[in-house]
Amino acid sequence: MSDTIKYLLPENEIPKSWYNLMADLPSHPSPPLHPGTKQPIGPDDLAPLFPMEIIMQEVSMEREIDIPDPVRRIYKQWRPAPLYRARNLEKILDTPAKIYYKYEGVSPSGSHKPNTAVPQAFYNAQEGVKKITTETGAGQWGSSLAYAGALFGIDVQVFMVKVSFQHKPYRKALMESFGAQCFASPSDMTNSGRAILEKDPDSSGSLGIAISEAVEIAATNDDTKYALGSVLNHVLMHQSIVGLESIKQMEMADDYPDIIVGCTGGGSNFAGIAFPFLGQKLRGGSDIDIVAVEPAACPSLTKGQYAYDFGDTGQMTPLVKMHTLGSSFIPPAFHAGGLRYHGMAPLVSHIKDLGLIDAVSYTQLEVFEAGVQFARAEGIIPAPEANHAVKGAIVEALKCKKEGKSKTILFNLCGHGHFDMQAYTDYFAGKLTDMSYNEEELAMALSGLPSV
Amino acid sequence: MSDTIKYLLPENEIPKSWYNLMADLPSHPSPPLHPGTKQPIGPDDLAPLFPMEIIMQEVSMEREIDIPDPVRRIYKQWRPAPLYRARNLEKILDTPAKIYYKYEGVSPSGSHKPNTAVPQAFYNAQEGVKKITTETGAGQWGSSLAYAGALFGIDVQVFMVKVSFQHKPYRKALMESFGAQCFASPSDMTNSGRAILEKDPDSSGSLGIAISEAVEIAATNDDTKYALGSVLNHVLMHQSIVGLESIKQMEMADDYPDIIVGCTGGGSNFAGIAFPFLGQKLRGGSDIDIVAVEPAACPSLTKGQYAYDFGDTGQMTPLVKMHTLGSSFIPPAFHAGGLRYHGMAPLVSHIKDLGLIDAVSYTQLEVFEAGVQFARAEGIIPAPEANHAVKGAIVEALKCKKEGKSKTILFNLCGHGHFDMQAYTDYFAGKLTDMSYNEEELAMALSGLPSV
Numbered sequence: 001m002s003d004t005i006k007y008l009l010p011e012n013e014i015p016k017s018w019y020n021l022m023a024d025l026p027s028h029p030s031p032p033l034h035p036g037t038k039q040p041i042g043p044d045d046l047a048p049l050f051p052m053e054i055i056m057q058e059v060s061m062e063r064e065i066d067i068p069d070p071v072r073r074i075y076k077q078w079r080p081a082p083l084y085r086a087r088n089l090e091k092i093l094d095t096p097a098k099i100y101y102k103y104e105g106v107s108p109s110g111s112h113k114p115n116t117a118v119p120q121a122f123y124n125a126q127e128g129v130k131k132i133t134t135e136t137g138a139g140q141w142g143s144s145l146a147y148a149g150a151l152f153g154i155d156v157q158v159f160m161v162k163v164s165f166q167h168k169p170y171r172k173a174l175m176e177s178f179g180a181q182c183f184a185s186p187s188d189m190t191n192s193g194r195a196i197l198e199k200d201p202d203s204s205g206s207l208g209i210a211i212s213e214a215v216e217i218a219a220t221n222d223d224t225k226y227a228l229g230s231v232l233n234h235v236l237m238h239q240s241i242v243g244l245e246s247i248k249q250m251e252m253a254d255d256y257p258d259i260i261v262g263c264t265g266g267g268s269n270f271a272g273i274a275f276p277f278l279g280q281k282l283r284g285g286s287d288i289d290i291v292a293v294e295p296a297a298c299p300s301l302t303k304g305q306y307a308y309d310f311g312d313t314g315q316m317t318p319l320v321k322m323h324t325l326g327s328s329f330i331p332p333a334f335h336a337g338g339l340r341y342h343g344m345a346p347l348v349s350h351i352k353d354l355g356l357i358d359a360v361s362y363t364q365l366e367v368f369e370a371g372v373q374f375a376r377a378e379g380i381i382p383a384p385e386a387n388h389a390v391k392g393a394i395v396e397a398l399k400c401k402k403e404g405k406s407k408t409i410l411f412n413l414c415g416h417g418h419f420d421m422q423a424y425t426d427y428f429a430g431k432l433t434d435m436s437y438n439e440e441e442l443a444m445a446l447s448g449l450p451s452v
Numbered sequence: 453m454s455d456t457i458k459y460l461l462p463e464n465e466i467p468k469s470w471y472n473l474m475a476d477l478p479s480h481p482s483p484p485l486h487p488g489t490k491q492p493i494g495p496d497d498l499a500p501l502f503p504m505e506i507i508m509q510e511v512s513m514e515r516e517i518d519i520p521d522p523v524r525r526i527y528k529q530w531r532p533a534p535l536y537r538a539r540n541l542e543k544i545l546d547t548p549a550k551i552y553y554k555y556e557g558v559s560p561s562g563s564h565k566p567n568t569a570v571p572q573a574f575y576n577a578q579e580g581v582k583k584i585t586t587e588t589g590a591g592q593w594g595s596s597l598a599y600a601g602a603l604f605g606i607d608v609q610v611f612m613v614k615v616s617f618q619h620k621p622y623r624k625a626l627m628e629s630f631g632a633q634c635f636a637s638p639s640d641m642t643n644s645g646r647a648i649l650e651k652d653p654d655s656s657g658s659l660g661i662a663i664s665e666a667v668e669i670a671a672t673n674d675d676t677k678y679a680l681g682s683v684l685n686h687v688l689m690h691q692s693i694v695g696l697e698s699i700k701q702m703e704m705a706d707d708y709p710d711i712i713v714g715c716t717g718g719g720s721n722f723a724g725i726a727f728p729f730l731g732q733k734l735r736g737g738s739d740i741d742i743v744a745v746e747p748a749a750c751p752s753l754t755k756g757q758y759a760y761d762f763g764d765t766g767q768m769t770p771l772v773k774m775h776t777l778g779s780s781f782i783p784p785a786f787h788a789g790g791l792r793y794h795g796m797a798p799l800v801s802h803i804k805d806l807g808l809i810d811a812v813s814y815t816q817l818e819v820f821e822a823g824v825q826f827a828r829a830e831g832i833i834p835a836p837e838a839n840h841a842v843k844g845a846i847v848e849a850l851k852c853k854k855e856g857k858s859k860t861i862l863f864n865l866c867g868h869g870h871f872d873m874q875a876y877t878d879y880f881a882g883k884l885t886d887m888s889y890n891e892e893e894l895a896m897a898l899s900g901l902p903s904v
Contacts, residue, residue: 004529008463077456077536077831084529088603106558108831110870150828151540170873176880177827375629376602379529379560418562418870421622428628 005087007249009080014072019240021275021347022233023063024282029350032318033308038452041318048219049226051127054120057234063279065237071119074151078107078114079241083249088377090397097400098255099393101413102246102273103380109174111383111415112269113144113229116238120227121148131155131224133217135185135210137265138164138337138385139171140415141229146180156180159187159213162205164337171419185210192216192314206330207266207341212314219316230266231311231320231345239272242412247276250410257288257410259396263388264292264301264359265338267345269414278356290357292348293392295367297435298331300324300344301352301359303442308452309343319450322349325437326445332435334364335423336384342445360392363434367391368427371417383415384423457539459701461532466524471692473727473799474685475515476734481802484770485760490904493770500671501678503579506572509686515731517689523571526603530559530566531693535701540829542849549852550707551845553865554698554725555832561626563835563867564721565596565681568690572679573600583607583676585669587637587662589717590616590789590837591623592867593681598632608632611639611665614657616789623871637662644668644766658782659718659793664766671768682718683763683772683797691724694864699728702862709740709862711848715840716744716753716811717790719797721866730808742809744800745844747819749887750783752776752796753804753811755894760904761795771902774801777889778897784887786816787875788836794897812844815886819843820879823869835867836875 022028031040043055050058057065067075086099104112124132132154136142142158149156158175165172165184172182185205186193192212196203203209211228218226228235250256260277262270270292280286294301300323309324311317323344325331331340344352351357364384371387373394374380382390393411400407417424426432474480483492495507502510509517519527538551556564576584584606588594594610601608610627617624617636624634637657638645644664648655655661663680670678680687702708712729714722722744732738746753752775761776763769775796777783783792796804803809823839825846826832834842845863852859869876878884 004526006463006528010462011458011460074456076458147831151831169877170870173873173877173880174833177824177833177876178831179828372629376631379599379603379630381626381629416870418622418868419873421625421871424629425621425625428625 005085007083007252009245009248011076011080013248014075014079015067015241015244016072017064017066018237019244019276019279020060020063020065020237021279022061024279029346030321032320033452035310035315035319049215051123051129051225053123053126054234057237058232068122071122074118080245081106083246085253086378089374092373092377093394093397093401095397095401096404096406097397098406098408099397100253100408100410102242102410103413104242104269105380105413105416108147109140109143110418111140111144112239112242112272113141114147115241115272116229116235116268117144117148119238121145121152121154124225125152125154129154129225131157132227133157133214133224134227134229135159135207135214136229137161137207137340139168139419140338142182143171143174143178145227146175146178149180150178157217158182159185159210161185161207161210161337161340162203163333167335167337167422168419174419185213187213189213190216204333206313208313208327211312212316215312215316216314230268231343233347235268236271236275236345236347239268240275242272243274243276246273246410255408256286258407259409260288260290261293261389261392261396261409261411263339263385263414264294264344264348265341265385267348269412271345271348273412291392292357292359293388294359294361295334295336295339295388296361296363297334297437298325298340299361300342302361305446305449306349306353307449309449311343319452320346322346323352325442326448328448329442329445332437334435335420336388338385339388362388362391365432365434368432370394380413381417382413383417384420386414389413457537459535459704461697461700463528463532465700466527466531467519467693467696468524469516469518470689471696471728471731472512472515472517472689473731474513476731478806481798482773484772485904487762487767487771501667503575503581503677505575505578506686509689510684520574523574526570532697533558535698537705538830541826544825544829545846545849545853547849547853548856548858549849550858550860551849552705552860552862554694555865556694556721557832557865557868560599561592561595562870563592563596564691564694564724565593566599567693567724568681568687568720569596569600571690573597573604573606576677577604577606581606581677583609584679585609585666585676586679586681587611587659587666588681589613589659589792591620591871592790594634595623595626595630597679598627598630601632602630609669610634611637611662613637613659613662613789613792614655615785619787619789619874620871626871637665639665641665642668656785658765660765660779663764664768667764667768668766682720683795685799687720688723688727688797688799691720692728694724695726695728698725698862707860708738710859711741711743711861713743713745713841713844713848713861713863715791715837715866716746716796716800717793717837719800721864723797723800725864743844744809744811745840746811746813747786747788747791747840748813748815749786749889750777750792751813752794754813756796757898757901758801758805759901761901763795771904772798774798775804777894778900780900781894781897784889786887787872788840790837791840814840814843817884817886820884822846832865833869834865835869836872838866841865
């Protein structure tokens, strides 16, 4: 077996500002539209849902936005996150490629999500907010916001997609351990939840539905705001800390990535690792390929349309231009619950449209096979979402082997799988299957895209 | 909320040698005896079970034993482990005490156990061993050895105490993810397992029974050795890396503990944090109180006899002098499976007998209450075993509050609870109870102690 090679920054190297890709783009994404007027929305339209500081970040064109000191001090609990070279995996694959991975599973909730949960809770606390609602898929985001809420004394209410609620009951226990409440969605607590249950009492839920429920409660209660764990610009910007640290760590390794790989659901961990490097490329400093890996069963970037659509199933959010499978599309119940979203972050969609990134998709079984291979080589059991990035990195490394090229691959291991062991249990028992969506349902969902 | 204060050593500060308390003790523990002859055993008696290097460490009187380079390089995957000041907890308790904790949950299996699993696998690999058997309670040790076995290409077979096997199915999945096999104990694979099942087909198992099964397979197969995750001197010595790092980190904090707290099952995480500090005290360098915290339902240090006893229920191991509840004692099925052992490490027992440490016990509900309080304050959900140390530290901090004293408390947060969420789920649902042992069963087990 090979040595562990870990690149660990000292604490004072935690970045002092986030990076905003908007500042370096050759063109900007189309603006969000009001669902009624179809006109671009302004800050006031978002004020019922978000604190003003976050709204300003959402539309900022500044390249660097200061990380508030209290946030930076909380980041120290788990940051800087380690970056490893996967020497054992390289050996097993017998590849001339060098494989590095940034490991975000060291956070309190076990993924990259606290990177944005903490500042979001901070800005809400600053504006006196007492309660935040949110949705969660696999529960990574819900437990992260629960943790951040506990730190700032904010009540957190989480709507968890029902199939994940059933698959991953221990994520609920973790949220409760941090003092939050967690409900299966669709629930009978909201109009949007009840509407879904009326049509289909056995609905397994979706992120789109859970967003509707959380937004509805925030929009109809004065003391309550809403937080989103991915998709929006400010969330992607908070995650840039992942890539900013990785840039310094690749310097420590005296290396630079030729290829960056991340998994994509809403787009936040992918943006986190990729955007700071992409910024360097756009400023003329480097040449890299960037690959987004998505589940074949929910392939917004590879099979979706680039169009204006609602962020939620209940059609309450603004219209955003993104790669979408249609807001009524309900993905099959595969285990990577964090990737079961019908749309893609507008910023990620925009750079895909500009040809700045590639996208590929893999099925459930092939990503679990990759995850187990990684666990045995590197000693970390990845979350099902992260298995997509592992698979993407392995594919690139084997390509290098075939071509006899020694490229440098960096991927984001965005979370551990400690709360996903039922999926691994099923995988080892041969019970996991390659789920795919229904073509007719997808066509119908796409035909229902709003006209703008 | 308060700032995170984390003391993180640079990688080159990972200790280069382990610390052996034997070198500094005023007197030494009584030697292990052969179960047949009742004479002290020699290295040859242990050779069927352990590689010679480990046997020599078991009897060493050297103060420092070099950590082999390959082991130290693997340690880098998660070491140095962070030491935190629990500022939020201090605030919530409103105590003048300063509370620090060393966090060992950052390892691949989520506890301190890989600290000894890696060197044990290394020494076995060095001597050409192809297969190792072991027992596990909660599964922390089994998954750690599974991880270490994967690194060195050694097959690992784990006998997991049946009640934990049922409570914590995902630990089995983790072991399988690392390529190991895991069986519920008592099993029908061994004579000792079958003997128990004959008497009680519904036996919930115990560490003592699982040890018998693992030892039996190693003793009767030439290509197979056995590994123990606690109790023995060499295991405690490997864990000294926890305390050695903590000494340097307390220096970084410009502070020194007045009180050290650790939970005790077999004794290894407790010894890990306490022995290096105790060594300083014995060499005249400091004055500290050391508190061992055990479950009220399996109270070897507080209710056991200090006597020669078997390490296993099947009475196959050497006789060791220790605080014991009797090798036939089967503890009730509380959730801290890693603390469900009838005996205590001979070295820990010896220093308890010398009056160098104190011991206290707490019930299941009070330790879970402490664990949840800690999780909400500090953002880390402790393993049920670690909750005992949390409770012990909180009790000391509240004592300081009452007495108006600003003492410095250091405890070992030996693992996270990610694989123990059913216990938390039960706790929140009000289903967790204070389990206690049956007095008559304890008396009977104690009456069966072997005469020496």
